[in-house]
Every structure is written in structure tokens, then in C-alpha cells.
Amino acid sequence: MNSAVDGLCVDRVHVWRGDRHVLKGVSLELRPRELLQVAGPNGAGKTTLLRVACGLLRPEQGSVAWLGKSIASTQPEYQCALAYASHEPALKGDLTALENLHFMVGLKRRAAVAELRDCLGRAGVAGCADLPVRVLSAGQRRRVVMARVLAARAVLWLLDEPFTNLDAAGSALMSGLLEEHVAGGGLALVVAHHDLNLRAAQRRLELQ
Amino acid sequence: MTDTGVSAGRAMMLIMHRDLRLSFRRPEQLLQPLVFFLIVTTLFPLGLSVQLSLLRDMAPGVLWVAALLSSLLSLDSLFRSDADDGTLEQLALSGQSLTTIAIAKTLAHWLVSGAALVLVSPVVAIGLGIPVSAFATMLLGLSLGTLTLSWLGAIGAGLTVGLRRGNVLLSLIVLPLAMPLLIFGAGATDRAISGTSAAGALYFLASLCVFTSTLAPFAASAALRIALD
Amino acid sequence: MWTWFYRLASPPHVYRVAATLTPWFLTAAVFAIGYGAIAGLVFAPPDYQQGDAFRIIYVHAPSGWISMFAYSTMAVAGAIGLIWHMKMGYAVAAAVAPIGASFTVLALVTGSLWGRPMWGTYWAWDPRLTSELILLFLYVGVMSLRPAFEDGNRGDRAAALLSIVGVVNVPIIHYSVLWWNSLHQGATVAKLGQPLMPPSMLLPLLSMMLGFMCFFGAVLCMRLRGEVLNRERQATWVREAIKS
Numbered sequence: 001m002n003s004a005v006d007g008l009c010v011d012r013v014h015v016w017r018g019d020r021h022v023l024k025g026v027s028l029e030l031r032p033r034e035l036l037q038v039a040g041p042n043g044a045g046k047t048t049l050l051r052v053a054c055g056l057l058r059p060e061q062g063s064v065a066w067l068g069k070s071i072a073s074t075q076p077e078y079q080c081a082l083a084y085a086s087h088e089p090a091l092k093g094d095l096t097a098l099e100n101l102h103f104m105v106g107l108k109r110r111a112a113v114a115e116l117r118d119c120l121g122r123a124g125v126a127g128c129a130d131l132p133v134r135v136l137s138a139g140q141r142r143r144v145v146m147a148r149v150l151a152a153r154a155v156l157w158l159l160d161e162p163f164t165n166l167d168a169a170g171s172a173l174m175s176g177l178l179e180e181h182v183a184g185g186g187l188a189l190v191v192a193h194h195d196l197n198l199r200a201a202q203r204r205l206e207l208q
Numbered sequence: 209m210t211d212t213g214v215s216a217g218r219a220m221m222l223i224m225h226r227d228l229r230l231s232f233r234r235p236e237q238l239l240q241p242l243v244f245f246l247i248v249t250t251l252f253p254l255g256l257s258v259q260l261s262l263l264r265d266m267a268p269g270v271l272w273v274a275a276l277l278s279s280l281l282s283l284d285s286l287f288r289s290d291a292d293d294g295t296l297e298q299l300a301l302s303g304q305s306l307t308t309i310a311i312a313k314t315l316a317h318w319l320v321s322g323a324a325l326v327l328v329s330p331v332v333a334i335g336l337g338i339p340v341s342a343f344a345t346m347l348l349g350l351s352l353g354t355l356t357l358s359w360l361g362a363i364g365a366g367l368t369v370g371l372r373r374g375n376v377l378l379s380l381i382v383l384p385l386a387m388p389l390l391i392f393g394a395g396a397t398d399r400a401i402s403g404t405s406a407a408g409a410l411y412f413l414a415s416l417c418v419f420t421s422t423l424a425p426f427a428a429s430a431a432l433r434i435a436l437d
Numbered sequence: 438m439w440t441w442f443y444r445l446a447s448p449p450h451v452y453r454v455a456a457t458l459t460p461w462f463l464t465a466a467v468f469a470i471g472y473g474a475i476a477g478l479v480f481a482p483p484d485y486q487q488g489d490a491f492r493i494i495y496v497h498a499p500s501g502w503i504s505m506f507a508y509s510t511m512a513v514a515g516a517i518g519l520i521w522h523m524k525m526g527y528a529v530a531a532a533v534a535p536i537g538a539s540f541t542v543l544a545l546v547t548g549s550l551w552g553r554p555m556w557g558t559y560w561a562w563d564p565r566l567t568s569e570l571i572l573l574f575l576y577v578g579v580m581s582l583r584p585a586f587e588d589g590n591r592g593d594r595a596a597a598l599l600s601i602v603g604v605v606n607v608p609i610i611h612y613s614v615l616w617w618n619s620l621h622q623g624a625t626v627a628k629l630g631q632p633l634m635p636p637s638m639l640l641p642l643l644s645m646m647l648g649f650m651c652f653f654g655a656v657l658c659m660r661l662r663g664e665v666l667n668r669e670r671q672a673t674w675v676r677e678a679i680k681s
Contacts, residue, residue: 016590017588018587018588018589018590019671054301055301056297056300056301056436056437057436057437058437075303076213076303076304076305077213077303079301079302079303080213080303082301084297084298084301086294086297088293088294089294090293090294090295090297090298091293091295092226092230092293092295093293094230094233094234095226095229095230095233099226099229103222103226104298104302106214106222107214107219107222107223107299107302107303107304108213108214108302108303109213109214110214363599363602367582367595367598367599368582368585370586371585371586374585377578377581377582377585380574380577380578380581381578381582381599383574384571384574384575384578384603384606384610385575385602385603385606387571387610387613387614388606388609388610388612388613388614391613391614391616391617392613392616395616395617412613412616416609419609423605427598427601427602430598431595431598434591434594434595434598435591437588437591
């Protein structure tokens with residue numbers, strides 16, 4: 001029985017989707033200053049695992065614990081400590097990038113507009129701050145999502161395919177942000193197909 | 209590290225503000241259910257009779273049925289766009305309870321659909337021959353009724369949000385639950401037209417509204433939790 | 438003390454219990470309905486007001502009662518599934534739904550047939566028939582919701598939630614229809630229920646009620662076994678049970 005009381009602990013989780021046994025007793029442990037890459041073929045359950053770790057999906061068997069306590073009992077605190085980026089950039093097309101950020105971060109903490117603009121700048125889309133998201137390209141939207149993750153100031157990052165739609169510069173930026181986050185004491189659980197090649201301490205979990 | 213969090217009240221204001229802003233950026237989508245309301249009420253005189261005196265007998269029922277049907281049209285979109293673009297998941301992970309989210313979104317939705325309907329109803333009432341003396345009862349009844357319907361619709365929308373062709377199923381689920389609304393609402397207007405006291409019916413409508421407002425948010429958040437799975 | 442309840446979470450146990458109960462329910466149903474039908478249809482005196490037409494109450498009243506009872510059963514079973522995460526609760530809810538809906542249709546049809554000699558029309562918007570009709574819509578809603586989900590478990594949970602919402606509304610609907618009908622008396626005077634009856638009429642009615650309940654129990658057990666087999670088709674005990 002492993003238990004990372006200073007981080008995330010997923011213990012023997014089983015998930016069924018109808019008759020399909022998607023996650024078969026998956027366990028993982030993540031401590032501060034660690035990055036865990038989840039890899040595997042399509043349909044192996046990588047996104048499902050990430051959603052279980054967030055608490056969006058309740059597994060039929062098994063448990064998820066954050067800082068030693070089950071996430072079911074500490075939901076609000078756990079949710080404030082994490083930032084989740086799904087496969088789709090969860091942004092409202094009719095709002096500007098800044099409005100999107102202001103809303104999503106504002107539900108967790110009070111954030112000044114200047115700080116949000118700064119995050120958009122670090123993600124390389126300062127010029128898009130006042131444009132409606134629907135006119136942005138896929139790569140720009142992905143960068144806005146990066147800015148949101150930065151602005152959330154969360155200690156645990158749960159990222160599903162964060163490198164999709166990014167050009168070389170964007171990928172390098174994403175890698176840099178991940179390294180910085182982990183070096184600063186953060187935790188990251190990342191679903192990615194290719195090897196990340198980061199300077200941070202990383203492990204790999206292969207799902208079948 | 210993160211701060212201690214944001215209060216539920218402030219979160220509700222943020223969500224309502226966002227939803228209202230999104231609605232007003234697509235004004236054509238706001239107008240469509242209202243136009244539908246006008247069109248449906250036009251169908252009845254065309255199908256039944258030209259004489260206002262005859263229409264007046266039917267008017268409360270016609271008004272309420274039209275209001276129900278046009279509300280149903282807009283209810284499908286209560287959670288759908290958020291579910292489709294992934295923002296519903298982000299809301300569920302925002303540290304706020306799903307009940308808070310459901311309340312805020314339903315109220316914002318009512319403001320642009322139900323309340324708008326109530327504002328348009330005098331126009332329709334004149335077309336159906338309802339005397340001005342009955343307007344106060346009609347407006348009050350419609351306000352309570354559309355709010356209750358928004359709550360019932362939130363439950364139905366939460367249950368059907370991920371489904372294809374969910375809008376037909378939504379109507380199937382919500383309409384039977386809305387029948388008491390129709391009975392008391394049309395009954396109140398009817399009594400106001402005939403001059404008798406509509407107080408009893410209005411009290412029942414108000415109590416239905418309070419009852420639904422208290423319980424529906426929990427049912428809607430339970431439905432959303434199932435949808436997010 | 439609650440072990441009997443927790444054992445009901447086990448599918449093979451439920452399957453066996455349902456198999457044992459079915460013949461008891463069926464026998465009791467045959468006797469109770471047999472007595473009720475003969476005593477009510479043949480021996481009870483004709484009603485002074487309606488003549489022999491009132492006899493349809495021996496089918497109409499029990500089916501109306503069962504339709505309400507079945508809906509409550511469905512809601513309670515769904516609630517058990519939601520609260521205790523017992524899949525057998527969902528199985529019972531799924532098994533009951535079509536049975537309850539059928540009894541609702543039977544109540545509506547017999548009510549309609551009764552209407553012909555009573556009011557001269559096949560349908561009248563009297564409170565009880567109207568409430569039954571709305572109940573039928575509630576059943577159809579729940580029965581349509583479950584298969585709309587690809588994931589059976591989500592469908593079960595959604596249907597359970599909807600049936601709980603529905604069951605809370607049933608008294609509201611019933612009362613509001615009664616209020617509405619009392620305003621619009623019109624040509625229909627509802628006398629579908631006879632509050633005061635002599636024993637020669639009442640006893641067969643009670644017997645029919647009991648018989649219908651037992652019949653409901655028997656059919657529920659049979660359908661439940663089918664549901665359990667279908668839901669647990671991957672399990673090994675099912676393959677054993679099918680072989681034997």
C-alpha cells in the first residue's frame with residue numbers, strides 16, 4: 001500500500017464504461033517536484049485516468065487521495081489546488097481571451113486584470129487578450145489555455161495532450177513552463193504521446 | 209499557493225454575469241423564443257375564431273400553453289453549450305458546488321427567457337382579448353410560472369444534456385411535471401378575467417414556485433453530476 | 438439485523454429469491470383474483486344507479502392502485518440504487534417500469550370503457566382519469582430516458598433521479614387536477630370510486646386488490662430475473678445458471 005501524503009495518490013482504480021473495463025486496477029503516485037507522463041495507445045484510458053484524478057469521474061473501485069485525504073471529502077480545497085486542461089480548450093468563443101480568464105480564475109480566487117494580461121503575455125498571446133476566442137487559431141487557443149493554467153496558481157497540473165496544435169515555439173514554451181512549474185515545487189500529471197525530454201524529474205506510466 | 213477561495217455568492221454573480229453577457233452577444237438567439245411565442249399565439253385565432261369574445265374564453269389556456277412551449281425551446285440550451293465546449297467540466301472543477309452553478313445558470317436563463325416572455329405577454333394578451341383589468345394577475349402568474357418552469361427545465365436539461373435529440377426528450381420529461389403550473393396559472397388568469405378572486409390560484413402558484421425553487425437546484429446538480437461522469 | 442437488506446445487493450441471491458417467490462405470488466394471485474372475479478362479477482348485487490356497469494370497478498380500481506404503487510416502487514428502488522450504490526436497485530426499477538405503465542394503460546382503458554355507459558362518451562376529463570394519464574406520461578418519460586444513454590449505469594442513475602422527481606410531483610399533480618376539475622364541473626360527475634359499499638360488493642373488491650398485488654409481485658419477480666441475467670451477463674454465475 002503506497003501513500004504519498006505530500007502529493008497525489010491514485011490507488012487501484014477500476015472504471016467500466018458499459019461492458020468495457022477501461023481502467024484495470026491502475027495506481028500511481030505523484031510527489032512535489034515530479035512530473036508523471038501517462039502514455040499508451042488510443043483508447044487505453046489516459047483521459048479517463050486524468051478525469052478520475054480530477055474527481056470528475058468516480059471510479060467503481062479504488063480511491064484517489066490528495067495530501068493523504070480522499071478527494072471525495074475535500075473537494076473544494078482539492079479543486080482549488082489543481083488546474084485541469086482537457087483535450088478541448090474549454091473557452092467560450094463569444095468572450096475575449098481576457099474575459100474567459102477573468103471568469104475562470106475568478107471562481108477560484110480574486111485576480112487583478114493586470115496579472116491576467118501578464119499571464120497571457122507569458123503564453124505569447126498578449127495581443128489576443130481583447131479578441132473573441134472564436135477568431136483565434138487552434139494554436140492561439142491552446143496558448144490561452146496555457147495562460148489560464150498559469151493564472152490559476154495551482155500546485156497540481158493535470159494536462160491532457162497539452163502540446164496539440166502548438167508550433168515549435170509553442171511546444172518549447174509549454175516545455176519551459178512545465179519545467180519551471182516542477183522545479184518550483186509543483187506536481188504535473190501529463191498525458192502525452194511523444195517523449196517530453198524535460199530537464200525535470202519525470203517518470204512514465206504506460207497504460208495498456 | 210492559492211487563496212482560500214471565493215464565496216458562493218460572488219461565484220453566482222460571476223456566473224450570471226458571464227451567462228448574461230454571452231446571451232446579449234447573440235441577441236438573435238434571445239429573440240427567437242419570443243417570436244415563437246407570438247407566432248404560436250397567432251395560430252390559435254387563425255385556427256379557432258376571429259371574435260375576441262370567443263377568444264377571451266380560451267385566452268388564458270392559449271397564453272399559458274404558448275408560454276410553456278416557447279420556454280421549452282430555450283431550455284435545451286441551458287447547459288448544452290457549456291457541455292459541448294468543455295466549460296461545464298471547468299465549472300465543476302472550480303471549487304464551487306454544482307448546486308451554486310445550477311442556481312446561477314438557471315436564474316440567468318430565466319432573466320433572458322422567462323422574464324422576457326412576461327414583458328411581451330401584454331401584447332399577446334391584447335391579441336387574445338384579455339381585458340386590461342386581468343393584466344396584473346396575468347403578469348404575476350406568468351412570472352411565477354416561468355420561474356418554476358425554469359427550475360423544472362433545469363432538472364430536465366441536466367438529465368438530457370449529453371444526449372443527441374435531447375430536446376424532444378426534455379419536453380417529454382418537463383411537460384408532465386409542468387401540468388400543475390398550467391392548471392393554476394391559467395386558472396388564475398381565467399378568474400381574473402371573469403372578475404372573481406384569483407388569490408387562491410396565485411397562492412398555489414407561489415407555493416409551487418417556492419417548493420420547486422428549494423428542491424430543484426439539488427436535483428439539477430445531481431443530474432449534472434451524472435452527465436459529467 | 439440489516440443483513441437481509443445487504444444480501445439483496447448480490448445478484449445471484451436476488452435471482453434465487455425471486456425464483457422462490459414467484460410460485461407463491463402466482464398461487465395467491467390465482468386464488469384471490471378467482472374469488473374476487475366470481476364474487477364480484479357474478480354474485481354481487483347490481484348497483485342501484487349504474488346497474489351491472491359498475492362491475493368494471495373490479496378491474497379498474499385495482500389497476501389504478503397498482504399503477505401508483507408501481508411508480509412508488511420504481512422511485513424507491515431507484516433511490517436505493519442512488520444512495521447505497523446497489524445495482525440491484527436499478528434492476529428492480531427497470532423491471533417495474535413497463536409493468537406499472539401497463540397497469541396505467543389498463544386503468545385508462547377500463548376507465549374509458551366505464552365512461553361509455555356512465556356518461557355516453559369514451560373519454561371524459563375527470564380528475565382520476567386525467568391524473569392517470571399524466572402518470573402514464575411520467576412513466577413514458579422515465580422509460581425513454583434510460584435507453585437514451587449509451588452507458589447503462591448513467592442511464593440507470595438518470596432514470597432513478599427522474600423517477601424520484603416524478604414521485605414528489607405525483608401528489609401535486611393529483612391535487613391540482615382535482616382543483617381544476619372542481620372548477621370545471623361541466624357534464625362529467627366523477628363517481629369512479631364508490632366510498633361506501635356493502636360487504637357483498639366490498640369484499641370481492643379487496644380480494645381483487647390483493648390478487649392484483651400478488652400478480653404484480655409475480656410478474657415483477659419474473660421480469661427481475663430477466664433483468665438480472667441481462668445486466669450480469671458477463672459474470673460466471675450467470676453461465677452456470679443458464680446451463681442448469
